[in-house]
Amino acid sequence: NAGVTQTPKFRVLKTGQSMTLLCAQDMNHEYMYWYRQDPGMGLRLIHYSVGEGTTAKGEVPDGYNVSRLKKQNFLLGLESAAPSQTSVYFCASTQSPHYNEQFFGPGTRLTVL
Amino acid sequence: RKEVEQDPGPFNVPEGATVAFNCTYSNSASQSFFWYRQDCRKEPKLLMSVYSSGNEDGRFTAQLNRASQYISLLIRDSKLSDSATYLCVVNPSVGSRSASKIIFGSGTRLSIRP
Numbered sequence: 001n002a003g004v005t006q007t008p009k010f011r012v013l014k015t016g017q018s019m020t021l022l023c024a025q026d027m028n029h030e031y032m033y034w035y036r037q038d039p040g041m042g043l044r045l046i047h048y049s050v051g052e053g054t055t056a057k058g059e060v061p062d063g064y065n066v067s068r069l070k071k072q073n074f075l076l077g078l079e080s081a082a083p084s085q086t087s088v089y090f091c092a093s094t095q096s097p098h099y100n101e102q103f104f105g106p107g108t109r110l111t112v113l
Numbered sequence: 114r115k116e117v118e119q120d121p122g123p124f125n126v127p128e129g130a131t132v133a134f135n136c137t138y139s140n141s142a143s144q145s146f147f148w149y150r151q152d153c154r155k156e157p158k159l160l161m162s163v164y165s166s167g168n169e170d171g172r173f174t175a176q177l178n179r180a181s182q183y184i185s186l187l188i189r190d191s192k193l194s195d196s197a198t199y200l201c202v203v204n205p206s207v208g209s210r211s212a213s214k215i216i217f218g219s220g221t222r223l224s225i226r227p
Contacts, residue, residue, distance in 0.1 A: 041219060042200070042220060090156055097204060097215055098204055101147065102157075104156035104157050
């Protein structure tokens with residue numbers, strides 16, 4: 001089992017460019033999450049999904065869109081990147097957010113110039 | 114007041130020492146609690162869940178104090194490999210709505226010196 005994988009691992013964008021981050025999990029988990037982590041601020045939830053075909057906004061959704069067309073994949077899109085979106089992005093999945101641990105991907109380090 | 118608060122540290126302790134951190138939460142309805150460990154430039158990984166009665170896993174002990182609304186993590190006989198950031202995680206409710214309510218603390222940095 002690969003667990004949770006993320007692509008790409010690193011990316012540098014110019015302001016205004018767009019990109020998509022891909023998260024894939026092979027554990028058949030229902031719940032998937034996208035977080036961003038900035039120094040001193042902990043993990044902040046961007047968007048999440050409670051199952052295939054569903055998405056919902058988290059704490060900091062502005063500037064991001066997501067899609068969950070297949071259960072194993074959760075995509076995070078930046079339509080027009082801004083320097084404020086420079087961060088480390090983590091994807092996570094779990095079968096039950098109440099009882100079970102979240103499994104995280106290795107992260108994507110994004111820099112927006 | 115933040116929903117989940119942790120002392121950012123760093124805690125700098127000698128190898129073999131015992132160290133403890135607390136994490137306070139503001140929502141008294143919170144139902145489940147976890148400690149995660151995050152190594153530098155890596156993803157968080159579950160260290161242990163925190164049960165109402167307290168629980169122990171080797172050198173690690175986690176406790177929950179509902180009356181004072183905090184959870185704690187105690188590390189005994191600390192090792193160099195325990196150096197990391199420890200994140201507390203609080204889930205305030207049960208059910209599908211809880212999916213969006215999981216709150217991560219900002220983390221406590223621990224550094225073990227030889």
